Amino acid sequence: MRVVLAEDEDSKRDKIKAFLLSSVPGLDIIETRSVRGTTKLFRLGPMPDLLLLDMSLPTFDIAAGEPGGRPQGFGGLEVVRYLERDGLRVPIIVVTQHPAFPKDGNLVDLAGVQDMVKKEAPSNYRGLIYYNTLTGTWQPELLALVGSLESAVSK
Helix, strand or coil, X not given: CEEEEECCCHHHHHHHHHHHHHHCCCCEEEXXXXXXXXXXXXXXXXXXXXXXXXXXXXXXXXXXXXXCCCEECCHHHHHHHHHHHCCCCCCEEEEECCCEEEECCEEEEHHHHHHHHHHHCCCCEEEEEECCCCCXXXXXXXXXXXXXXXXXXXX
């Protein structure tokens, strides 16, 4: 199963990757770190079986001595819109460590984020995981969602 892990924070990306590789045999995890890096990967193909998507991604990859663009609170939503606009079908699981995101002077909570992604990608959206290292509840939740997709892919 080919999985794209779109995450710009090294520690979070490393923990998710290590957890999945130790829990789900045979995964091929491709890492991206920005909106542009993720959309470029989809343009080049082949199509992955799953996208694990951080909601807060910078516009560009961050290279040594470069800022990579400012982090976008809803950079992940730009990736979702790209996939939908181009008619690309890939299951999406949002993995975020932020309980809320600022938008237009208000805060959008996780239920609001979920609604936004569902609205933008009704056929691709599979779920949202709140990544909280203090509780660890993200691990069984992620494993359940990935496991359900893995069994669908292997059929």
